[in-house]
Amino acid sequence: ALPGVGRKTASVVLNELGIEPAIAVDTHVFRVSHRLGLANAATPDKVEQQLHKIVPEAWLPKAHHWLILHGRYTCLAQRPKCPGCVISDLCPSRASFMGV
Structure with a gap:
């Protein structure tokens, strides 16, 4: 309800202050969520x-951090690093990027 504060920023603030577990969906979270199905x-x-429907409650405070970091360093937009990805065996999109 703060002027000039959007949903993503509000979610980050609520989550980081421990007020309410939230998942701030930025471009990394959006992309990785889609690629992982x-x-x-x-x-x-x-x-x-x-x-929010599928992430266990206990993981909510950290989930958006994990997705952001995975999207920033491993599941890159242009050239994902699937061969070095620790969850590539679970990823339905890996065939698109690894030629499997």
């Missing part, structure tokens, strides 16, 4: 809703 929605708000 965790979400298929077309908007960040809808992806957030889908992730």
Whole structure:
């Protein structure tokens, strides 16, 4: 309800202050969620809703950090590093990038 503060920023603040577990959906979270088959929605708000339904409550405070870091360093937008990815065996998109 703060002027100039969007949903993503509000989610980050609520999560980081321990007020409410939230998943802030940025471009990394959006991309990784789709590639892993965790979400298929077309908007960040809808992806957030889908992730809230499947991520266990205990993992919610850290989930968006894990997805952001995975998207930033491993599951890159242009050239994902699938051969070095620790969850590539679970990824339905790996065939698109590894030629499997």
